[in-house]
Amino acid sequence: MKIKFHIAASVSTVLTLHSALGQGALTPPGAPAPVMKSLDQIEARTIVNSANTPGDGTNLFIISQPGSYYLTANVVPFRFLGGTAKNGIEITANNVTLDLNGFAMQGAMGNSGIYIPYAQTNITVRNGTISGWAANGIDSASSSSWNQVFERLNISTCGDDGVTSYGTAAVRDCNCENNTEDGIDCFGGGIISGCMVNKNGFDGIQMGGGTISGCSVQLNGNIGILVVVGSTVSGCYVEWNTANGIFLDATGCAVIGNTCYANNIAINDSNNRVEGNHVTVNGYAGIQVYAGGLSNVIIKNSVSGNGAGNYVVPAGNDLGPVGTAATATSPWANISH
């Protein structure tokens, strides 16, 4: 009886003490909320496919809304088109980023790989391969487009140009080889940097007002770098292009610190500056200003291998004295040997 009493007292004491401690509220702090990410949150971008970006009679896919898009497979249109030429992906919206995700857009019978028909703004295409399209690899057709970026792309064997942009664009770290016409055309100007542009059927690069730097431009079928609106060309390696290495068909350009081997620098306009370039072993002239070109400044270059044609500069231009470094006293002298 006594034992039972002690047990009862102990249990009572424990229960009393326990109930004296503060307890959490039994009311939930709020509605249950997800604490983990969904798959859509992990990959929030939109897949380019027939459901999300349906095409039409001339485009396999159309991106018509702003956003971030990506590929989940190669784009191979000849399987689907029954012979009709289509663009791969048309972008008709502003504010679009398209990640090719390492995949290839293989054109075969298609038209252009990426087609940007209107005056789009803020377009980025990156990270993949575009090859074999009957027209251009990338075709941005409006001169009113701006903030376009094309980067880390390999573009080859397209029937026209690798990249052609009539608006302003930055083409960065792209390689364009073996296209039937030009490698990269930025008619609307912009930046072309760190690109390898080889073996295209016509010009390597055409620039309509901007900066070309750190590019390797070799073995193209016509001119290596053609500038048609005032631009800067610097730090490029230009070799064995069939016509000129660098051709200025514009006024107000600066051509600085380039290496031209088996290629020359030609100027077909006025008011340009050609400085610190190294030009060797050309077919006719090293640095040449065509008749009619005036007020071009040609200084501190070195040219060899063309004899009397190292510098062909008519009157009316500002040519640093031509001589050897050992004897020149002018800081603007051009070296010739």
Added chain:
Amino acid sequence: MDTMKNTHNLLTAVLLLFAGSFPLAAFAQGSLTPPGAPAPIMKSLDQIEARTIVNSANTPGDGNNVYIISQPGSYYLTGNLVAPLHLFGGTAKNGIEITANNVTLDLNGFALQGAAGNAGIFIPNGQTNITVRNGTISGWAVNGVSSGGYASVNQVFERLSVSACEMGIFLYGAGVVRDCNCYNNNSDGIYCGAGGICSGCTAKNNAGNGITMGGGIVTACTVQNNISRGIYLVPGTATGCLVEGNNQSGIYVDAPGSMVVGNTCIENNSSSASSEAGIYINDSNNRVEDNHVTESGLAGIQVSPDYTLNIVIKNAVIGNGANNYIIPSGQIAGPLITTLGTITNANPWANFSFNP
């Protein structure tokens, strides 16, 4: 009697409830026919990671290759690739052979560990549009990356660390090598046989040349402690590089038409070989300008007596005594400024020459 009453009340309640439900049935109801087949409304895992995993199921190998990528597309690793001897019964295999065009391979931060293998990445023919990026390649008996086709087009190798192979990255054709590190390989660190662009790379402690460029640009690279030359141009442009402690020349030009501009060369040609220098020119018609060359073995800037018409201007060479510049006749060199203090020589092409 009470039981009957209760039963009656219950029946009445049920009937009232049943009757009360009729007005509801008078409202229009949605069709019971589903609007269509169920469709996915969320992404699948394959859509989130759409690229193809490199493994024995997707990219089966053969007797010479652990894996073969034979179709265009985007591929990635999900683990290290270890090719130890015991897996192959002594047969040397390449890690991943790429036989298709239009391939992007992301090593995804993983390592290709060669042991007795052949090459880490093997591109046997003239493939087009190949990108390999983002990982480690080490210990392959041949090269870390071996691209054997001279006609290869649009090849890019970026963000790779390659060590303890024969050559680190070997390209017989043209290509771009960007932001790669090549250490401790048994021959050259980076070899671009047909030119291209090599930028932002480190080539260190290789048993051959640090970087060999066969017609292109070498820029903003760090090239140190290689057993042969630091940068070997045949031809090309070398600009903005740090070249230090290489056993032979820091920069060696072995073709005409090259430009060596704005590089820093420290303590190269540590072997003091006679036909080497901080910068050595072994052909004609090259331009060496604005380089800073210090404490080289034998000579700072040297031109081979067998060639002519090289231009050496505006450089600074320090610490090679009478051999700061070895410029034979037939070259074009700016005059030397050798006196300390305020510069009075106004020649804009002058080279600086000092010995502390």
